[in-house]
Amino acid sequence: MRRWRAAGWGAVGILVLAAAWELYKLLGPAQGLVVGAEGSEFLLLPRTHDRAMPHLWEMGARLLAPTSGGDTPPLIVTVAGAAVTTLGTAAVGWLLGVLVGGLLAMLMQRSRLAELGLLPWIVVSQTVPLIAFAPVVNSIGTQLERGGGVWPQWFSVAVIASYLAFFPVAIGLLQGLRSPDAIHRDLMRSYAAGYWQTLIRLRLPAAVPHLLPALRLAAANAVLGAVVAEVSIGLRGGIGRMLIQLAGQASSDPAAPWGPTFGAIALGLVAAGSVALLALGLKNYRRGEETV
Amino acid sequence: MEHGRADAVHAVEASGVGKVFAGRAGEVVALTDVDLTVRAGEFVSLIGPSGCGKSTLLRLIADLDGASSGALTVFGKPAHQARLDQDYGIAFQQAGLLPWRTVAENIALPLELHRVGREQRRARVAELAELVHLGDFVDRHPDQLSGGMQQRVAIARALAASPKLLLMDEPFGALDEMTREYLQSELTRIAAETGAAVVFVTHSIPEAVFLSDRVVVMSPRPGRITDIVEMPFAGERDEALRESPAYFERVTAVREALHGAPVERANER
Numbered sequence: 234m235r236r237w238r239a240a241g242w243g244a245v246g247i248l249v250l251a252a253a254w255e256l257y258k259l260l261g262p263a264q265g266l267v268v269g270a271e272g273s274e275f276l277l278l279p280r281t282h283d284r285a286m287p288h289l290w291e292m293g294a295r296l297l298a299p300t301s302g303g304d305t306p307p308l309i310v311t312v313a314g315a316a317v318t319t320l321g322t323a324a325v326g327w328l329l330g331v332l333v334g335g336l337l338a339m340l341m342q343r344s345r346l347a348e349l350g351l352l353p354w355i356v357v358s359q360t361v362p363l364i365a366f367a368p369v370v371n372s373i374g375t376q377l378e379r380g381g382g383v384w385p386q387w388f389s390v391a392v393i394a395s396y397l398a399f400f401p402v403a404i405g406l407l408q409g410l411r412s413p414d415a416i417h418r419d420l421m422r423s424y425a426a427g428y429w430q431t432l433i434r435l436r437l438p439a440a441v442p443h444l445l446p447a448l449r450l451a452a453a454n455a456v457l458g459a460v461v462a463e464v465s466i467g468l469r470g471g472i473g474r475m476l477i478q479l480a481g482q483a484s485s486d487p488a489a490p491w492g493p494t495f496g497a498i499a500l501g502l503v504a505a506g507s508v509a510l511l512a513l514g515l516k517n518y519r520r521g522e523e524t525v
Numbered sequence: 526m527e528h529g530r531a532d533a534v535h536a537v538e539a540s541g542v543g544k545v546f547a548g549r550a551g552e553v554v555a556l557t558d559v560d561l562t563v564r565a566g567e568f569v570s571l572i573g574p575s576g577c578g579k580s581t582l583l584r585l586i587a588d589l590d591g592a593s594s595g596a597l598t599v600f601g602k603p604a605h606q607a608r609l610d611q612d613y614g615i616a617f618q619q620a621g622l623l624p625w626r627t628v629a630e631n632i633a634l635p636l637e638l639h640r641v642g643r644e645q646r647r648a649r650v651a652e653l654a655e656l657v658h659l660g661d662f663v664d665r666h667p668d669q670l671s672g673g674m675q676q677r678v679a680i681a682r683a684l685a686a687s688p689k690l691l692l693m694d695e696p697f698g699a700l701d702e703m704t705r706e707y708l709q710s711e712l713t714r715i716a717a718e719t720g721a722a723v724v725f726v727t728h729s730i731p732e733a734v735f736l737s738d739r740v741v742v743m744s745p746r747p748g749r750i751t752d753i754v755e756m757p758f759a760g761e762r763d764e765a766l767r768e769s770p771a772y773f774e775r776v777t778a779v780r781e782a783l784h785g786a787p788v789e790r791a792n793e794r
């Protein structure tokens with residue numbers, strides 16, 4: 234019942250968005266609203282003509298039409314292929330991020346010194362713009378490859394995705410590892426349990442309610458990071474590159490860039506949904522949420 | 526009970542034990558000059574107002590905190606060694622069960638940590654679940670149990686490694702009066718069946734009198750033992766005892782010890 238209601242509200246949200254789009258397109262000025270003097274004009278309201286704002290049904294129709302004319306497969310197929318490619322890269326990035334974030338969290342929980350030394354840098358790391366950071370990773374990768382290492386370009390994208398993904402995991406897991414009550418820590422001490430035993434039987438299970446939202450955030454971040462990194466280092470085959478390519482043709486084919494846009498949205502939903510599936514398997518570890 | 530054995534090692538022996546906490550506003554003396562012997566199989570309650578150090582003393586015995594001064598042995602060894610050897614089981618005011626584990630898994634936790642084999646573990650858990658009358662609930666999770674049932678699981682868990690000493694810090698403090706009295710009777714039975722010594726922290730006088738062989742009266746600022754009152758009720762702790770004049774007489778004795786002088790009755794003022 235509650236699930237149906239949630240799905241219902243979700244559908245209502247999408248319908249409201251669609252209605253708002255079409256309503257503005259219908260009522261808004263075709264050339265937008267421009268204020269200010271000649272030469273320094275400022276666009277206050279966006280343009281609504283068909284090149285700037287295609288109808289929703291045109292976007293839908295474009296998805297089913299051939300990707301680039303002729304016998305090429307429908308756009309939706311190409312988009313799906315690109316989305317799967319990016320999803321794979323993002324998944325590798327997510328795994329890397331979870332691994333690194335998890336290790337950092339455990340280190341910081343274990344040692345106050347590690348926390349004091351690492352936590353500020355972890356926070357600062359997220360303020361580095363991805364656009365600046367991506368080419369650096371890529372050039373390191375290229376140099377490694379030249380030096381005889383194996384570093385395919387997609388791996389650079391995965392590393393950049395992991396750079397965004399590790400942050401919520403490090404912060405969320407640290408909080409989770411610290412969440413056991415004093416009474417539970419006392420109990421483990423009374424059992425003469427060591428660090429690893431306490432970690433495995435108490436801290437990690439207790440961390441699950443904090444970890445799950447962090448993993449979901451990490452999944453969304455990994456997708457975002459992968460898309461942006463593809464654009465920034467120009468990796469072909471993924472949805473990011475496709476988005477840029479089709480956006481370049483938007484003046485002649487305005488509905489086309491919406492294909493990969495929807496693809497990217499679907500990608501984020503699939504990534505977040507996979508984590509929700511994981512949460513289902515860890516149901517028992519979230520019991521505390523209901524009792525306390 | 527092992528009253529006959531003169532050479533029996535005492536469960537707890539404390540002499541001149543003190544504890545000082547370093548606080549922000551300087552040092553706080555939580556406990557000073559505590560001398561206490563708990564014989565094997567004996568039930569001793571620690572009672573006193575907040576801040577008298579009764580919980581601190583229990584934590585020192587459990588080696589959850591270290592004593593600042595004095596000598597403290599548990600079964601003849603330093604408290605630290607006794608903890609490593611699992612010579613005691615402990616229960617707190619909160620049951621402190623792990624919510625993701627079933628009742629059986631919670632009881633088995635200390636056994637798992639000490640690498641007791643699966644079969645042996647299962648047999649012991651079944652035994653303990655019967656002991657606390659929760660045989661039908663072993664597959665439930667803690668959030669499906671009442672507070673009293675959770676506390677019984679905690680007691681079973683404390684008993685898992687068959688300790689000869691049970692440390693309890695206001696284990697019934699958060700329960701309603703009915704459940705409390707029921708669990709007191711249960712604890713009397715369990716202590717007798719297992720032959721374990723019990724150190725029991727409480728601030729309920731009737732509870733201490735009903736359960737104990739001796740009641741240790743403590744006083745704050747600084748935390749110390751002011752009196753030890755003997756209870757003569759060995760072997761007769763049943764519901765009838767709660768109504769008997771001898772029981773009330775002992776309740777009064779403990780109350781007077783707590784207040785440091787004969788209690789004035791309202792009509793005598």
